[in-house]
Amino acid sequence: MHKPRMQLLASFDxxxxxxLDESGxxxxxxxxxATPDTLVALYRQMTxxxxxxxxxxxxxxxGQLGTYPSSLGQxxxxxxxxxxxxxxxxxxxxxRETGALLERGVRIEEIYAIWGGDERGQNxxxxxxxxxxxxxxxxQMLHGAGVAFALKYKHEQLGEPIRAAVTSGGDGAxxxxxxYEAINLAxxxxxxxxxxxxxxxxxxxxxxxxxxxxxxxxxxxxxxxIPSLQVDGNDVIAVYQAVLEALQQAHAGGGPSLxxxxxxxxxxxxxxxxxxxxxxxxxLKEAWSKEPLRRLRTYLEGLGIWGDAxxxxxQRELREILxxxxxxxxxxxRDTPTAIFEHLYETLPxxxxxxxxxxxxxx
Amino acid sequence: MAQITxxxxxxxxxxxxxxxxxxxxxxxxxxxxxxxxxxATDGLQARFGRERVLDTPLAENMIAGIAVGMxxxxxxxxxxxxxxxxxxxxxxxxxxxxxxxxxxxxGRLSCPVVYRAPYxxxxxxxxxxxxxxxxxxxxxxxxxxxxxxxxxRAYGLLLAxxxxxxxxxxxxxKRIYRAVRQEVVDSGEAxxxxxxxxxxxxxDITLIAWxxxxxEALQVAEELATEGIEAEVIxxxxxxxxxxxxxxxxxxxxxxxVLIHEAARFCGLGAEVAxxxxxxxxxxxxxxxxxxxGFDTVMPYFQLEGAYLPGVxxxxxxVREVLEYASGGVA
Numbered sequence: 001m002h003k004p005r006m007q008l009l010a011s012f013d014x015x016x017x018x019x020l021d022e023s024g025x026x027x028x029x030x031x032x033x034a035t036p037d038t039l040v041a042l043y044r045q046m047t048x049x050x051x052x053x054x055x056x057x058x059x060x061x062x063g064q065l066g067t068y069p070s071s072l073g074q075x076x077x078x079x080x081x082x083x084x085x086x087x088x089x090x091x092x093x094x095x096r097e098t099g100a101l102l103e104r105g106v107r108i109e110e111i112y113a114i115w116g117g118d119e120r121g122q123n124x125x126x127x128x129x130x131x132x133x134x135x136x137x138x139x140q141m142l143h144g145a146g147v148a149f150a151l152k153y154k155h156e157q158l159g160e161p162i163r164a165a166v167t168s169g170g171d172g173a174x175x176x177x178x179x180y181e182a183i184n185l186a187x188x189x190x191x192x193x194x195x196x197x198x199x200x201x202x203x204x205x206x207x208x209x210x211x212x213x214x215x216x217x218x219x220x221x222x223x224x225x226i227p228s229l230q231v232d233g234n235d236v237i238a239v240y241q242a243v244l245e246a247l248q249q250a251h252a253g254g255g256p257s258l259x260x261x262x263x264x265x266x267x268x269x270x271x272x273x274x275x276x277x278x279x280x281x282x283x284l285k286e287a288w289s290k291e292p293l294r295r296l297r298t299y300l301e302g303l304g305i306w307g308d309a310x311x312x313x314x315q316r317e318l319r320e321i322l323x324x325x326x327x328x329x330x331x332x333x334r335d336t337p338t339a340i341f342e343h344l345y346e347t348l349p350x351x352x353x354x355x356x357x358x359x360x361x362x363x
Numbered sequence: 364m365a366q367i368t369x370x371x372x373x374x375x376x377x378x379x380x381x382x383x384x385x386x387x388x389x390x391x392x393x394x395x396x397x398x399x400x401x402x403a404t405d406g407l408q409a410r411f412g413r414e415r416v417l418d419t420p421l422a423e424n425m426i427a428g429i430a431v432g433m434x435x436x437x438x439x440x441x442x443x444x445x446x447x448x449x450x451x452x453x454x455x456x457x458x459x460x461x462x463x464x465x466x467x468x469x470g471r472l473s474c475p476v477v478y479r480a481p482y483x484x485x486x487x488x489x490x491x492x493x494x495x496x497x498x499x500x501x502x503x504x505x506x507x508x509x510x511x512x513x514x515x516r517a518y519g520l521l522l523a524x525x526x527x528x529x530x531x532x533x534x535x536x537k538r539i540y541r542a543v544r545q546e547v548v549d550s551g552e553a554x555x556x557x558x559x560x561x562x563x564x565x566x567d568i569t570l571i572a573w574x575x576x577x578x579e580a581l582q583v584a585e586e587l588a589t590e591g592i593e594a595e596v597i598x599x600x601x602x603x604x605x606x607x608x609x610x611x612x613x614x615x616x617x618x619x620x621v622l623i624h625e626a627a628r629f630c631g632l633g634a635e636v637a638x639x640x641x642x643x644x645x646x647x648x649x650x651x652x653x654x655x656x657g658f659d660t661v662m663p664y665f666q667l668e669g670a671y672l673p674g675v676x677x678x679x680x681x682v683r684e685v686l687e688y689a690s691g692g693v694a
Contacts, residue, residue: 092432123469131435132468136459142425143460146432146440153438157414158385165432177452181425188420343470344505346528349557351604 012222014215017242018232022290024298031241036305042083042236043296043306046075048318049099050293052108053267055322056115060271064330068115069096073234073266076292077168077198079103080239080261084247085166090151092131092144092167096198100168104130108325113332119343120335138173141182141195148191148256164192164250166243172203174217183224183258192250194243195221195258199233200265201287205278221258233261234292266291337362366544372514373403373479373535376521377441379551381411384439387525390417391426391443391479400445401481401540427453430476431460439525440476447482447534448491454499461530462505477524478532482510483575483625484672485538487665494662495626500532501603501635507531507556508603510574514545516600519554526553536574557601559609565593568686569613571636572623573599576673580623583678592686602632610636611644618649619685623673628656650688653681 018027019034053072059065071078074096082103085091091104101111105126113121114133122132131147134140144167154160173179174197186193197217201208214220221228227249231238239261246257264287268275300306341348341356348356367375381387389404389411395418398405408416419426423444430440444450457478465473484493500508509524509531511517517535524531562577563584572580577598584594595613599606614620620640622633633654640652655673663671 090436119467120469122467123471128471129436131432131472132464134460136455139428139456139460142428142456143432143435145425146429146434147436148432149429150433150436150438153388153414153433154436177422177424178428181420181422181428184422185420185425185429189417339469340466343466343468345507346465346473349604351557351607 012219014218014228014230016230016232017238018235019237019241020235020295020299022234022295024295024302026299030237033240033244034237036300036303039237039296039300040305042079042240043293043300044314044318045079045083045102046099046236046293046296047314048321049075049078049102051318051322052102052111053098055326056112057267057271059112059326064116065112066115066117067270067272069270070267071096071098073287073291074198074200074263075099076236076239077196077233077261077263080236081166081168081196081243084240084243086163086247088161088163089247090129090131090147090163090165091127092140092147092165093133094137094140094169094173095133095135096170097168108322109328109332112325112329116329118332118335138169138176138178141167141169141173142178143167144193144195145182145186145191148186148193149189152192162192162251162253164194164247166194166196166247168196168198170203171197171199171201171208171211171217172206173197174220175211180220180224183221183226183256186256187224187226190253190255193256194246194250195256196243197258197260199260199262202265202269202275202279204269204273216260218258218260226256226258228258228260230260230262233263234290234295236292236296263292264290365546367514367547368541368544369511369514369517369535370401370403370540372518372547373521374405374407375547375549376518377404377407378410379549380522380525381407381415383551386437387439387441388415388417388433389441389443390419392419392421392445394418394443399443401537403479403535404443422452423449424452424456427456427461427478430478431456431464431474434461434474434476435464435472441525442476442478444478444480446492446494447480447496448494450480453478457500457506457530457532458503462503465529466505473528474530475528476530477521478530480532480534481537481540482534483536483538484662484668485575487668490664493665493668495624495657497534497602498626498630498632501632505530506603507601508534509556509601510534510536511600512536512539512574512577512598514543514547516554516560516598518547519552520556520600522551523553523556527556534574538575539578542578557604557606559606560598560600561595561609561613562598563594563596565595566616567592567594568619568621568682569595569597569610569617570621570623570678570682571597571599571610573602574625576623576625579673579675579678582675583682586675586679587682594682605636605639607639607643610640611647614640614644614647618647620648620652621678621681621685622652622654623656623678625657625672627659628654629659631656650685653685655681
């Protein structure tokens with residue numbers, strides 16, 4: 001058998017970025033932003049995100065909150081992404097992004113309101129332009145591409161300052177058309193979009209290996225013609241730096257990019273799930289040894305700027321913030337039933353006024 | 364003044380609004396250089412540039428989804444789907460997001476997007492090119508659903524749809540894209556949404572239709588007039604929200620009603636209109652409301668589409684039955 005000769009047309013590589021390994025040791029010189037003060041601030045926010053999630057799960061278990069998707073173990077991604085974004089950039093998230101929401105200025109009581117069954121939670125007092133949580137998988141990535149188009153258009157055609165959009169999704173999201181359609185368009189139209197994949201190894205019960213034969217999720221960007229990178233998603237320094245560079249590229253007109261942040265879901269999919277049905281215990285144990293908070297704390301301790309005293313003080317401060325948010329959440333009265341009509345359209349069409357009045361009369 | 368077709372009126376409305384408002388963006392498959400497969404966007408890219416009239420990659424769900432993102436940031440996206448039969452991948456984005464953004468954020472963000480699609484049968488097209496599935500959209504809370512039936516109404520209603528602060532699905536009856544020419548003043552004046560139009564006044568029976576079916580409805584009214592029977596013809600125009608008042612006003616005169624649509628009968632929009640007539644105007648009726656619709660079958664390939672579509676003979680039969688109906692012993 002004669003093997004035909006072929007020409008190599010293209011070849012690709014996928015790079016991986018890490019600064020801080022699981023034992024809290026640096027694997028290379030840290031980037032400029034990573035000053036002790038900044039790292040302490042990131043550690044604080046990751047700790048807060050974990051406390052917010054932990055309290056949410058406890059409230060759900062005691063009937064004070066609806067179904068809740070914790071981001072336990074994935075705090076470095078949310079916080080890293082949120083902290084690297086400029087205030088003016090626009091965030092188009094999935095539903096498992098506690099750390100990022102807090103960074104964007106979403107209030108803890110707003111997060112609780114959303115999962116407590118109250119749309120008013122998404123009427124963010126800050127982060128006014130950020131998109132709300134998107135529950136259907138990957139759909140938000142197309143919104144992100146549309147937002148990025150609008151930001152580019154307003155910059156180029158209407159003279160507004162350049163801004164970028166950041167969208168996020170999980171490993172399962174990369175199996176959906178919305179994901180591919182979004183990165184394909186973003187590449188074709190050179191949109192200022194950063195796509196962050198929170199690869200937490202699980203889409204409810206399906207492990208990452210069941211989603212795709214691809215060796216990495218980052219390589220899916222190759223098919224869209226956009227640059228991509230895999231980062232250690234438990235290393236907040238790597239996440240922050242990767243997002244920062246991707247945003248710099250987007251702001252400079254260099255177009256979109258994709259970041260696959262590799263982590264592990266240390267919790268159930270949501271409070272309605274029981275991961276012990278499908279998650280092997282040994283994998284979970286190994287994942288706990290790599291989780292993001294401990295390694296950063298170890299590093300900060302090594303610098304001599306962190307210890308039990310600082311940790312206790314931080315915990316005390318954050319508990320106070322959390323208790324206040326819980327108090328506000330619990331004390332917020334239920335919305336009036338007619339609110340379900342009041343934002344259906346800008347002005348309620350006459351055809352629905354009878355139903356509106358009926359509900360008004362019932363309540 | 365130029366006489367223009369319905370599809371030219373669409374182009375004219377798009378051009379007027381793009382000229383008036385730099386936030387209006389037009390995009391879809393083949394809408395740029397090619398001007399769309401029906402030429403609805405003909406010349407717009409040459410006039411307004413590739414930045415505002417964009418050919419998208421081929422993905423309907425993507426077209427719907429990016430429109431949501433654009434609209435949340437203050438743009439006025441007008442997205443074209445090539446045929447209604449290809450709109451279904453986009454349903455997720457339209458139903459789950461475009462129609463819900465305002466409510467989900469309690470008014471913080473909104474989605475002023477127009478989704479345009481040619482729809483309906485009768486042009487001898489391949490499978491999936493002749494659908495009338497407007498009821499799918501009528502069922503979605505938070506949407507507006509608009510169907511023009513003449514060049515002037517296409518112009519005025521499309522302007523209104525683009526300026527509307529909420530999402531509008533705008534279905535264009537392609538069978539009458541070029542059926543008639545009409546003078547349309549390019550004044551930028553919008554027609555009201557949420558209002559039906561009385562196309563012909565009459566006192567004996569009310570014929571209710573929208574889009575291309577109005578052609579047959581008006582033809583039936585014309586024939587009836589030769590017999591001295593005066594039919595009132597109503598163009599629903601905005602299918603959601605429904606203008607039941609115009610229908611009730613008409614029934615106060617005519618007491619009899621026939622509904623006509625191309626879409627399948629079961630859960631078709633005619634069922635909703637008949638139900639509302641039952642709820643609000645039962646006492647006015649001298650005969651049960653009849654529906655003349657497409658059959659509850661798959662839209663046939665074009666050799667048999669004439670048998671499927673509600674033509675003049677079927678409408679006339681229903682009209683006669685309704686006119687001749689006498690309730691037990693009272694006639």
